Amino acid sequence: LIEMPAKERRQVELLSVQEIQNLFETCNNLKTKAIMALVYGCGLEVGEVLSLKFSDIQAKTNTITVTNRKKKIVKELFIPNSVIELLRKYYA
Numbered sequence: 001l002i003e004m005p006a007k008e009r010r011q012v013e014l015l016s017v018q019e020i021q022n023l024f025e026t027c028n029n030l031k032t033k034a035i036m037a038l039v040y041g042c043g044l045e046v047g048e049v050l051s052l053k054f055s056d057i058q059a060k061t062n063t064i065t066v067t068n069r070k071k072k073i074v075k076e077l078f079i080p081n082s083v084i085e086l087l088r089k090y091y092a
Helices: 017-026 030-042 046-050 081-090
Strands: 064-070 071-077
Touching: 017 030, 030 046, 030 081
Parallel strands: none
Antiparallel strands: 064 071
16 A cells, blocks of 8 residues: 655635725725625625525525525525625615
């Protein structure tokens, strides 16, 4: 038996709060800002954000229902009020 060398694990580089604020400040496009807010504020993946429908967002209860078509997984996630306001501004 030949032993395979262990894979080296990469360190995940996290952004600081200041770096994230700089990202949002430099973004001029409202659509891109809304996508970034959903990814960062709710912990969604980009594919999940792109597959969201208007009916998936419940503003009264501050939740988002995410369904993954491939794996049939349903997630109920909390959405901050600031993200809801940004989505309302984008929808208008």
